[in-house]
Amino acid sequence: MRELDHTHDPGRRSWVESSVPGTDFPLQNLPLGVFRRVGQGEEWRAASRIGESVVDLLAMARGGLLGNWFTRRADLFVGPLNRLMGAGPTVASRLRRSLSEALDATGSVGRDARRRSPVFLHEASDVELRVPADVGDYTDFYASISHATNLGSMFRPDNPLLPNYKWVPIGYHGRASSIVVSGTDVRRPRGQVTVAPDGPPRFGPSERLDYEAELGFFVGRGNALGETIPIAAAQDNLFGVCLLNDWSARDVQAWEYQPLGPFLAKNFATTVSPWIVTWDALRPFRAPAYARGTADPTPLPYLYDEDDQATGGLAISLTVELRTARMHAEGLPPVQLSRARASDLYWTPAQLLAHHASNGCNLQPGDLLGSGTISGPTKESRGSLIELTWRGAEPLTLPTGETRRFLEDGDEVLLRGRCERDGFVAIGLGTCSGRVIGCDD
Ligand code: CA
DSSP states (O other): OOOOOGGGOTTOOBSOTTOOTTOSOOTTTOOEEEEEETTSOOOOEEEEEETTEEEEHHHHHHTTTTOHHHHHTGGGGBSSTHHHHHTOHHHHHHHHHHHHHHHBSSSHHHHHHHHTGGGTEEEGGGEEEOOSSOOSOEEEEOOBHHHHHHHHHHHOTTOOSOTTTTTSOOEEEOOSTTEEETTOOEEOOEEEEOSSTTSOOEEEEOSOEEOBEEEEEEEOSOOOTTOOOOGGGGGGGEEEEEEEEOOEEHHHHHHHOTTTOOSTTTTTOEEEOSOBEETTTTGGGEEOOOOOOTTSOOOOGGGOOHHHHHHOEEOEEEEEEEEOHHHHHTTOOOEEEEEEEGGGBSSOHHHHHHHHHTTSOOOOTTOEEEOOOOOOSSGGGOOBHHHHTTTTTSOEEOTTSOEESSOOTTOEEEEEEEEOOTTSOOEEEEEEEEEEEOTTO
C-alpha cells in the first residue's frame, strides 16, 4: 500500500465555506466527475466537488491554478474522464495534490485560487452532471458471499453456494449503453415471465422490479489485448469508486437466466453516482480482505497478494433508502431499508480486476466493474428487496403503512456511501438515486 500523504491530513481545511465537517465532500475527498452549467450550451468537462461547490478543473488548468504540468495537459479535462483515467496513477496523485493545495485555506497558492474562484467555482445546484466516463464495457460481479448464499438458498435450499464460488470470482457482462447517471428516471421493463409452472410465459410489465446496492470500480490504465494485470499491480489500475444500482427484474430473471445468466432482466438500466471517489482518497479507509473460514480454500496464486490480503478491502458503509410517491407527496424523508459494509465482500476489487484480465481480456480506461449486490450476514444488511422480503414472502411495512414486496411505480431508491475511520476526516460517495416510472410514462 502506498503511504498516506498530506492530502489525507485531518487538520487541513478548505477556504470553500460549505466544506463543513460532516459533508460527504471535505478537502480530504476531492472526487472527480464531469459537468456543465445548466442551459449555457457548454461542453462537458472534468470537475471536482467540495462541499456544495463544483470545481471546474479545465478552467483551473487553463488558468495555471493546478501547476504548469496540468496547464500543458489541460486536454485531460475535456469531455468524459477516460483520458485522465488512462494517464495512470501518478497523474491522478499529482492532480490530487495540486487540487488540495489550491483549495487549502492556508498558503499562498490557496489564497491566490480563492481570489480567482469566480472563474472555476460553481454552485452544485447550477450544474448538470453525466456518467463520468464513456463506459466501453461493464462487467458485474457477484462478490458478496452473503448475497450469493441468500439467493442460492431461495433457489437451492440444500446447496445454496455453488462449488466454484470460493475459487473463482463470478461475473457476467452487463450492458454499457444503458448506464445512466443518478437522478435519471428508470422505466419499468417489460419481459417474458412465467405464469404457471408448465404453461406458456406471458410478455408484459415486470411485477418484481428490484434494486441491487453495489459499488462500481472504474478502470484506470488497463491492459493490452493478450496481456494480463498481475494482482500486485491491480490497484494501480483502479481509478476510483462510485455507487451503483443494478436494477433487476426478478420475474424476468427467473425465467431467462438458465443456462447463460442474466440478460434482459438487468440490462434495461444501471444507475451510477456522478462523483468518483479516487483510489488515493480511499487510502485511509482500506481494510483487510475478507477473513475466510479455515475450511475455505486459499485464493489461487494469481489472485493472492500479501499486500492485497492486508489492505485490499474497503471500509465503506453502504445504505439503501426508499421514498414512495406517497412519502414524497407528504413531504416525508426516505426510509432506510438496509446498511451493509463493503469489507464483507468475499473478493477484493484488485482480485476482481486481476481475474478479469487473467485470460488476456483487455480492460480499458473507463471500463466499469460492479461489485455485485453488497449484503452482510444480518437481515438489516441485505442489499436487495428479494433478500429483504425473501422473494416477497415477508413484505416490508413502511412508515406510511404502505407495504412493499418489490418496487412500485413512483418509488425512488437512494444509495449512499460513507468512509469513516478514527483519526481521519470521514468522506462520502454522495447519492445514487433513481425513480421508477411506469411502462408507458
Ligand atoms: Ca448485480
